[in-house]
Amino acid sequence: MTLSTPTIEPRYFRDVIGHLPTGVTVVAGREPATGAPAGLVVGTFQSLSLEPPLVTFSVATTSSSWPKIRPATHFSASVLADDQSHVCQALSSKQSDKFAGLDWSESAEGSPQITGAHAWIDCKTVHELEGGDHVIVIAEVLRLHAGTGQPLIFHRGRLGAYRQAA
Template sequence: MIEIEPFDQDAIRLRRAFGCFPSGVTAACAIVDSVPVGMAASSFTSVSVTPPLVSVCVQDISETWPRLRTATRLGLSVLAEGHDRACRSLSDKNGDRFAGVDWDQSPHGSIFVHGASLWLDCSLHAEVPAGDHAIVVLEVHGLRAEPDTPPLVFHGSRFRRLAAI
């Protein structure tokens, strides 16, 4: 019989456990007050086909999300292999998050990272409080998919590559 250790509210241990699950990495970006605003999020998931919905989770202490939530449209870029530096830049707490990041914008103000495997043009559909995060549900209005572009994978606090078998 397998034994499961009781959880003792150790945040470091829990983070390490959550790191056992590999995830893709997204960039959520938009023009806000004529300035590019963006952040990286690794908690992206598809939610619904009808209506077309996706979600990301955002920490309550985020200083970026309150600015992004005001945008009419938001670009969600699923980062590709080789976007390690762009991901780190978009995660920085200080400085220009777009330094060294090649991007373009839609007529609606969504920002998309060049070379991403998927671009989704979204608007805010709902926000659901969840612990120390908000589950942000976004409605998809347009997309561009590059299915042959390998994604950036985050696992065990490191960027990794997918291997074909």
């Protein structure tokens, strides 16, 4: 994909786009060779289609976790709750065992699901499209389940909680 946006400085782009609040979602799967859990935090997870049920997110081409998750095609998305900032910190880090000390269980396909999340969506990747310095992943929803509590929100570089408007 060739885009011509030479005059927009990346930091400014990031600052302005940061005004768009997002949820905080852990995309996690298993490395086929070792069975080790692998995952990362994305703010780009969203629904794409109702019929068929599809979701999408984008992942940086520099991600070290996505190449571990993608071969199995199955992954679980855990939408983090507002008391899970520590999970966001761990899964958005570059530490070698991101899952150490975290509570998680397995989906039917064996993908890690974060315990206490606000919602869980089990997925199967169906398309990957080039999107600049990211890859746009499109995935079929296999099953999904709502949790309790409130979502964690990312806005202008900070984590926060959802508050109902007056």
